[in-house]
Amino acid sequence: MAIQSQSTKSGGPLSGYRIIEIAGIGPGPFAAMMLADMGAEVIRVERAQSVRSEAPDTAHWDVLLRGRRNIAIDLKNPDGVETLLSLVEHADALIEGFRPGVMERLGVGPDVCVARNPKLVFGRMTGWGQDGPYAASAGHDINYISLAGALAHFSRAGEAPVPPLNMVGDFGGGGMFLAYGVVCALLEAQKSGKGQVVDTAMVDGSAVLMSMFWAMKNIGIFDENKPGTNLLDTGAHFYDVFLCSDGKYVSIGSIEPQFYALLLEKTGLVDDPAFAKQMDASQWPTLKAKLADVMRTKTSTQWCKIMEGTDVCFAPVLTMSEAAKHPHNVARQTFIEVDGVTQPAPAPRFSRTASALPSAPAHAGQHSRAVLADWGFSTERISALITSGAVADGSSKNANK
Secondary structure (H helix, E strand, C coil): CCECCCCCCCCCCCCCCEEEEECCCCHHHHHHHHHHHCCCEEEEEEEHHHCCCCCCCCCCCCHHHCCCEEEEECCCCHHHHHHHHHHHCCCCEEEECCCCCHHHHHCCCHHHHHHHCCCCEEEEEECCCCCCCCCCCCCCHHHHHHHCCCHHHCCCCCCCCCCCCCHHHHHHHHHHHHHHHHHHHHHHHHHHCCCCEEEEEHHHHHHHHCHHHHHHHHCCCCCCCCCCCCCCCCCCCCEEEEECCCCCEEEEECCCHHHHHHHHHHHCCCCCHHHCCCCCHHHHHHHHHHHHHHHCCCCHHHHHHHHCCCCCCEEECCCHHHHHHCHHHHHHCCEEEECCEEEECCCCCCCCCCCCCCCCCCCCCCCHHHHHHHCCCCHHHHHHHHHHCCEECCCCCCCCC
16 A cells, blocks of 8 residues: 655755746646655746635645645736746746747746846746747647657557557656756756756657667667567567456566576476577567467466566556555555555655655645745735735635635
């Protein structure tokens, strides 16, 4: 079962940094969560119109919103714009995920923000990038990884490409690269004293994730025109998932010769001469069929008893709920509970500046008053902003109704 906390220590390697997140969906919140998980003080700026009632007693459902406080600002109100710019003066970075030009039209684009805080890192998250023929068009993960040359290679032989959820574009090629880019720019700003714009595009990041396969293609060991026939795309019989007799799957990745030899030993195929030529790709389909027949003779539990803890390169294929309960993940505290909700723990782990247990996801405007007070606004100014509607208070006691 999931445990309560990976660490009770406060802080994290980004402790002391202040970051403003302009509310969005997908990769932006994921990047903000990553930064908050590492100890940065991240405040999420929601639209004032998102606050319609007082914050409920339960946390927001979206795990991606964990670890940060929430303020609601009307950026179509001049006083709201000035409120955000006043916060910018005290921030190290700002991240946003609108289409190109939206922040500029709101009056809070990078030129305006950097004029108020020359050291500000301005992180921008889009699918296509800030320029280029597609820049102004709508899109989603599936489109971005298509244009990046990634999606075409997620398929079995003779079958259509299968989107790998939205792991590659939104999170791997998007949110991760935004967080990485912001941290890189923060490090550079320590030396130069100057901020800069970080243009993060999911197409760019997804293309970078394909770098190894470009290398393999360039030396002739990855055929881009025959997906599902290569070493790592389910072409090889020793690198795939296999159905067991109980209807569950296990994964095998016995690439290296010594690991492959152990696979043959554990499956009883060591004396079959057909398996001797491991890297003869012309034989892979036939050998996979034979191996699949063997794997179907036992349950996944039986194969775990045979192969777990060995160098076969083996693991059961688990659902999210199963993963949270697996003994290895329990021992590593890979999953935690926050307000009773099971979720992945912050990663990676640091020996000296361990991350704290993240706070529960907040509702729109839940901390408007507290954030403004902590960032230097007077009580009188806060009250005036809320009265004028420039800021919305979604706390349980002072919600706008």
